[in-house]
Amino acid sequence: MSDAPRIAFLAAATEVAQTARDRLVAMYGEAQPGEAHFIVALGGDGMMLETQHRFLGRNAQIYGMNRGSVGFLMNEYREEDLPARLAAAQAAQLHPLRMRAHSMDGKTHASLAVNEVSLLRQTRQTAKLRILVDGKERLPELICDGIIVATPAGSTAYNLSAHGPIVPLDANLLPLTPISAFRPRRWRGALLPSTARVVFEVLEAEKRPVSATADYTEVRDVRRVEVREDRSITMTMLFDPDRNLSERIISEQFTV
Structure with missing residues (x-):
C-alpha cells in the first residue's frame, strides 16, 4: 500500500x-x-x-x-x-483566459476563465461594442446580445451553443463568437491567434449596460474588458x- x-x-x-x-x-x-x-x-x-x-x-x-x-x-x-x-x-x-473588466464605478476586476469570457446585455437594450485586437480596431460597432471569447476546451460549451466554431486543443486559436448579432448582420465571428489581446469597449454604456463573466465570475456595468490567454498558468x-x-x-x- x-x-x-x-x-x-x-x-x-x-x-x-x-x-x-x-x-x-x-x-x-x-x-x-x-x-x-x-x-x-x-x-x-x-x-x-x-x-x-x-x-x-x-x-x-x-x-x-x-x-x-x-x-x-x-x-x-x-x-x-x-x-x-x-x-x-x-x-x-x-x-486559462485572463479577464480585466473595468466597471462604470472606476473599479478594475481581474478573473480567470477555463471555458470562456462572455459579455452580455443587462437589459432589453442590445449591447453596442467596439472590438480591438492587439491595439487595432477590427469592428467599430457591433450591435448584439453579447459576445464570447472561448478557450479551445470551452469552444464546445457556450461558444458552440452560440454557433461558434469548435477548436482543437493544439490549434493555438481562440474563437470570438457574437451572440445574436444584429449589426453587422453577416458577421459571424473570428478565429484569433492564442497570443491575441482582445479589447471590448462598451458604447453607450449607461443606456445599454453590459456585464462581463469569466466562467462564473460576473462583473456588472462594465465599460471596457480586456481578454488574453495566460500562458504563465x-x-x-x-x-x-x-x-x-x-x-x-x-x-x-x-x-x-
Missing part, C-alpha cells in the same frame, strides 16, 4: 456525487489536496471547472468522473481499479485513453 497513489476526492453538493465520494474514500483512502498525487473531481463539467479554479496556478493533476448531468470534461464513473486508471490516464494541458486534466480530450473535441465536430 505504500506505493499506492495518494488521492484527494472532491464532490459536487448533489447526493449522487457525495455518495460516490464516500464510497471511493472507503475503498482508496483519502489524502488532503495539497498532499495528493491526484485530485478526483466528482460531478459534472461545472464541478471540473470549479476544481480547476480552486487549484489554478498549482498545475494539479485533476481527473474527473461524471456524477452530474453534463460530462464532456469528465471520465466515466467506475469505482474499480481507480489507481490503474489514474496511472494510464492521458494529460491535456490547457491555459497551466492546467492539467486527465482522461482515460478512450476518452482523450483532443479526440473528443474533433469528434464533436462530426456529431449530427
